[in-house]
Amino acid sequence: MVRAPLRVPRWPAAAPAGPDFAAIRAEFDVPEEFPAAVLAAAEQRAAQPRLPELDATDLPLVTLDPVGSRDLDQAVHLARLGGGYRVTYAIADVGAVVALGGPLDGEAGRRGQTLYSPDRRTPLHPPVLSEGAASLLPGELRAAALWTIDLDADGEPLRVDLRRARVRSRAQLDYPAVQVQADAGTLPEPLALLPVIGRLLQRRAAERGAIELGTPDQSVEATPDGGWTLVLRGDLPVEGWNAQISLLTGRCAATLMLDGGRGLLRTLPPPRPSDVDSLRVLAPALGVDWPEGAAPGAVISGLDPARPGHAAFLEEAVTLLRGAAYTAFDGVPPEQPGHGGVGAPYAHVTAPLRRLVDRFGTEVCLALAAGTEPDPVLRAALPELPALMAASDRRTRDVERAVVDATEAWLLHGREGQTFSAVVVEAEDGRGTVVLDDLAIRGRCTGEGLRPGTRIRARLEQADVVGRTVRFTLAGPA
Incomplete structure (x- = not known):
C-alpha cells in the first residue's frame, strides 16, 4: 500500500546546536565545489549546446518531479494506440554536453551521483548544465534521447524506437499537484493515461514476481523556526505510476543491450529459497496472510506499513533484495542478467543528470538502436563503471544514514x-x-x-x- 507523507512534529527541547551536516559530508569525502576547469567547460558547453536534427518539438511533453526540482531528467507523453498505448519518454541528453574523457566526464566519475543533504544538494554536474542547459525545463529547446515504446493492451512492449531529438517540454508538474488532479479526474492530456498505464504495468510487474517493499523512508526536513525534523514518507500513487514508466524504459534498454551484446545492467539475484522460507514461517506471527502458491512480491504488495506486524515483516523482507550490482558485459551476456526487484533484466538510463551510469547506458542504447557499435572509448569505459558506482552508492548510503542518525540524536538530546x-x-x-x-x-x-x-x-x-x-x-x- 502506498502512503502519503506522514509529517511528525518536531520534538521541542533539543540540543542547542543543530546537527552538523557539513561535517558529515567532509567525513565521507563528499566532493563539494567544482574545479575551475570543470566550471569553465560547463559554461562553454551551456553556451554552445548541440541540438539533434530530428525535431520533436510538436510533442506535448511534460515533466513530473518533486516540488521545486530543477534537474529535470525526463519528460513524458502518454497516448492510446489502437488497442494499446504509446509511451513517449524524453530523457535529457547529457552526452550532448559531456564529452567522454573531458573534464566534465572526469569530475562526474569522481562524484558518481547527485547527493542530497537536508541543507544542500551536491550535484553530479555543474548547475549551469544540470539545472540549466541540459535540464528539460519548460519552454526551452533541449537535446533528448527520445524513447517511443508501443505497448499492447496487456502492457507488453510491441515496438521500441530510440533516437536523438530536439524537444520542448510544455509544463513542469509536481507529484502532489498531479495527485490531486488524478484523484479529481482532471489530469492534463499528456498524463491522462498515467493511472491506467501505471496500474497496468504494476500488475504485469507483480505477475513477473517483482518485489517492491514500499516502506516509508526516513528523511530530514527543515522547520519554519530554522530547526530540523524527521518525517516518514511513502510514495503517493502517482509516484508509483510514474516510476513504472521509468522501469519500463529501463527494461527496454536492457533488452537492447542483451540483444546487441554490449551494455551495463543493474542486476539483483533472485531471492534465496531459504530467505523466502524464513519469511513464510514468520508471516503468521506478524499477522501477514501468505496464500498457498503466492510469490513474495504479491504478499508484500498487499501490506500496510502502518500496521506494526506488517512493518516488522517488511523489515525482514529486506533480505530478499540483497546483492544489487552493476554488471558490464561486452560480447558474452552475464550469467545472471535479471533484477529480482524488477522481475526482469533492467538498466539505468532515465536519470543521466543525477546518476553517472545512465549517460553511458543511454549512449550504448542509442548506438545499438541505430544498428551501429558503441564508441570504442565508451565500450572501454564500461568495465570501470561498476566500481565507481559501488563507491558512490556506498558514500551516499553512509551520508544519508549519518544525517538521519545525527538528527535523531539531536531531537532526543x-x-x-x-x-x-x-x-x-x-x-x-x-x-x-x-x-x-x-x-x-x-x-x-x-x-x-x-x-x-x-x-x-x-x-x-x-x-x-x-x-x-x-x-x-x-x-x-x-
Missing part, C-alpha cells in the same frame, strides 16, 4: 530517561530495532522479551549527537 511508545520491527536474542510512535525515529533497543511486531514502552538511555547514537531499553509493554 536531553530526554534521556523518558519512555516512549514504540513498535519493535526486528529483534533477536534480546536486541532489536524500534520505531517510535510519535516521532519518525528508529533506534537500537535491548531487553529480554522483545518480539517483532509488538508495541512496547522504550526508555531512552542515550542520545549522543556527536556520536550519532540513540539507544533504548525495554521499559515494559505499551
